[in-house]
Amino acid sequence: MSMAPPTLQSSIEMVGDTPAAGPLPPALAPGVAPGRFRPHPAWGLLLPALALAGVEVLVRTGAVPAHLLPPPSEIAATLAQLVHADLLWHVLASTLRVAAGFAAGALLGIVVGAAVGLDARIATLLDPTFQALRAVPSLAWVPLLLLWLGIDEAPKLVLIAIGAFFPVYMGAASGIAGVDRKLVEVGRLYRLSGVALARRVLLPAALPSLMTGLRNGLSLAWMFMVAAELIAASRGLGYLLSDGRETGRADIVLAAILLLALLGKLSDTLMRRFETRLLAWRDDLARSA
Structure with a gap:
């Protein structure tokens, strides 16, 4: 009886010395204890709630x-006043700057990182320079961008893009360079074209590192946004921070910090859900826990 030839997927699973085994039963999976209590996601709110309550008590007593440290109730009242003023415009301005700067920096980081990961000659040429520039603090770029681009939106977007570029570049380069050579050889045995090899082998194998780079890049984009909005901005959460400092309003400063934390967490949660859906094929420890 003739047997059907193995598919590319089955060949990739057999690249080791033994056939790839199926997922272990829950009782045998590493790091998974049978019947272990799973905490509710709302547990993540416990520490902030305790911290806010502790600050309220300390200030009231x-x-x-x-x-110096307004109580959370006063910060909430300040946020309510700002909402009736122009807080939404500040949030919208900062969010649009982060979105535009992150999109530009992430796209460039993926392209350059992929080139560095695929070609050792390009890596030798570019990587030392990028590793040196990666260590430059965000505020060090501000005077140069002001000299080159003026005080309009351009220097702000470029600074945010710089912040997003390096983590994404690192994730793309390390993810592609770290792909198992056996997987690439199996793809070449099946005579996959360069595009098909990248789509069916390289990209899926590099996605975990790339998604980590994207999440880190998004976090840094919010951080660099604050530095960017110190460049003569008239709207944005960075402007609120500067305004609160100049007027001696600690409640405005803390309200802006709270909004930055909430927006950063919201954007990271959305990116994480996208990562979970994109990498649904993985059977890792986090999914089994």
Whole structure:
């Protein structure tokens, strides 16, 4: 009886010395204890709630001066006042800057990172320079961008793009360079074209590192946005931080910090859900826990 030739997927699973085994039963999977209690996601709110309650008590009892650390109730009142003013425009301005700068920096990081990961000659030429530039603090770029691009939107977007570029570049380069050579050889045995090899072998294998780079790049984009909005901005959360400092309003400063934390967490949660859906084929420890 003739047997059907193995498919590319089955060949990739057999690249080791023994056939790839199926997933272990839950009782045998590493790091998974049978019947282990799974905490609810709402547990993540416990620490912030305790911290806010502790600050409220400390300020109300006079242990901490209110002008230095306003209580959370006062910060909530300040946020309510800002909402009735122009807070939404500040949030929208910062969000649009982060979205535009992150998109540009991430796209460039993926392209350059892929080239560096695929070609050792390009890596030798470019990687030392990028590793040196990666260590330059965000504020060090501000004077140069002001001299080159003025004080309009261009220097702000470029600074955010710089912040997003390096983590994405690192994720793409390390992810592609770290692809198992056996997988590439199997793809070549099946005479896959360069595009098909990248789509069916290289990209899936490099996606975990790339998604980690994208999440880190998005976090840095929010951080660099604050530095960018110190460049003569009239709207944005960075502007609120500067305005609160100049007017001695610690409540405005803390309200802006709180909004930055919430927006950063929201964007990271959306990116993480996209990562989970994109990498649904993985059977890793996080999914089994």
